[in-house]
Amino acid sequence: MPLLVLQAPIQGGDGKWSQVWRGVMTSQDFPDVSPVPVIIKLFQESYLGLGPEIGDLWGDLDYAEWLPGARLAANEAWAYDRMRALQGRTVPWSYGFCKCLLPNGEATFGHVMEVIEGPTASTTTPDELGLDEVGIFNLGDAVATALHEMHECGVLHNDIKGDNVIIHHNPSNQDCNVVLLDFALCTTLGPPSEQTEVASEDMARITRVFAALGIRPRARAWFCSRLQMNVPFREKLAVLDREGWLSPREPLPDELKCSWADFNNA
Numbered sequence: 001m002p003l004l005v006l007q008a009p010i011q012g013g014d015g016k017w018s019q020v021w022r023g024v025m026t027s028q029d030f031p032d033v034s035p036v037p038v039i040i041k042l043f044q045e046s047y048l049g050l051g052p053e054i055g056d057l058w059g060d061l062d063y064a065e066w067l068p069g070a071r072l073a074a075n076e077a078w079a080y081d082r083m084r085a086l087q088g089r090t091v092p093w094s095y096g097f098c099k100c101l102l103p104n105g106e107a108t109f110g111h112v113m114e115v116i117e118g119p120t121a122s123t124t125t126p127d128e129l130g131l132d133e134v135g136i137f138n139l140g141d142a143v144a145t146a147l148h149e150m151h152e153c154g155v156l157h158n159d160i161k162g163d164n165v166i167i168h169h170n171p172s173n174q175d176c177n178v179v180l181l182d183f184a185l186c187t188t189l190g191p192p193s194e195q196t197e198v199a200s201e202d203m204a205r206i207t208r209v210f211a212a213l214g215i216r217p218r219a220r221a222w223f224c225s226r227l228q229m230n231v232p233f234r235e236k237l238a239v240l241d242r243e244g245w246l247s248p249r250e251p252l253p254d255e256l257k258c259s260w261a262d263f264n265n266a
Contacts, residue, residue, distance in 0.1 A: 004030055004040055004100065004112065012047070017072060019044045020176065033250060038095060041076075041111040043069035044102070057075070072184040073097060073109035079183040080111075081116070082153045090146040091180055092116050116179050121212040122162035130171030136215060136226055139167065140222040141231070142176040143206050146234040151189060151199045158185045160205040162212020200239035 003026045007082045011020040019042040024035035048068050080087070080094045087093045093114040119128070126136065136202060138262075144166060159182060166179040189195040210219035223245075227237045 001070055002026070002098075004038070004098075004110070006040060011073065014047055016060070017182075018042060019047060022115070037115045038116055039092070039113045041113065042108050043073045043110070044106065044108045045069040046106055048072075052136045068251075070109055073111065073187060076111055076184045079155050079186040082155050083150060083183075086146075086149055086153065090149060090178065091183070095134060097190060105160055105236075116166050118166045118168050118179070120163055120181075121165045121167060121209045124167065124213070126213055126215060129167060129169045131169060131176075135169060135171075135174035135176060136218050137222050137225065138174055138211075138217070139169070139176040139178070140206060140226070141208070142178045143180075144203060144226070144231070145210055146178055146180050147199075147202050147206075148236075151195070151202070151236075154189055155183070156187045156189050156198060157183065157202050157205075158187055161208040165209050180235070196235050197239050200236040203233060203236045204245060 002025055005026065006021040006023045008022045009020070009213045010022060011018070021042070022042045023038055023040045025038045026035045027033050045068065062088065071089055077097050080091070083091055095112040095114070098110050098112065099107060122179065129135070129199050131139065140164040143160070147160065157180065160180070164181045168179075169175070189198050206223075207216065210222070223237060223240065227241055231237075234249060
């Protein structure tokens with residue numbers, strides 16, 4: 001039987017969607033097997049402070065009779081199932097969901113995931129990462145591409161912000177990769193005729209990532225520049241443009257005009 005050992009808190013306290021811990025996963029049946037480092041996310045009912053109205057968040061994902069913690073766990077499990085192809089790349093590997101009995105006697109649902117090292121956009125700065133202007137735009141590309149791949153799986157994130165984006169950056173060539181976190185508030189994209197418009201809302205939230213890094217003004221420049229390029233997520237940016245979200249546009253700096261072409265040719 002697997003045994004989860006909580007070691008160090010990452011996120012916790014009243015009003016949090018989940019209590020997140022670093023820990024290890026061991027086996028009572030195979031004591032000679034080395035413990036595996038894991039992230040353990042607990043949807044602990046006693047800390048949520050949520051009522052039945054949370055059921056309105058998910059539309060056609062109907063958990064009307066479930067307690068809030070169970071609904072959050074079920075929603076994240078649904079999202080991870082849809083995103084199997086992305087696990088180990090732009091989302092962490094999921095080792096599975098379980099129902100746990102905590103030392104205080106409370107039963108709760110948990111999600112066990114791989115440990116992803118690296119800072120989030122909320123815990124670092126461009127200077128600490130070594131991001132120059134090209135790197136900042138590459139970061140925007142990385143977040144947008146990760147979201148676009150989620151959308152291709154039929155999943156809308158709904159909560160993109162600095163806390164939910166781990167950044168891996170190579171200062172020598174300004175390459176950026178990201179890992180997205182926290183899928184408890186995900187929803188479906190809805191009917192095909194509405195998917196591009198709905199997905200554009202996720203793209204608009206990329207502004208939060210720039211803001212967390214203290215470079216919010218660069219978000220509009222990134223949006224406007226990518227709107228002028230043949231990027232996979234361009235149609236979603238075009239929705240924002242039609243709604244006036246990108247007006248007035250900012251000119252594209254000369255040093256960035258070839259960055260997307262270079263990315264495609266890499």
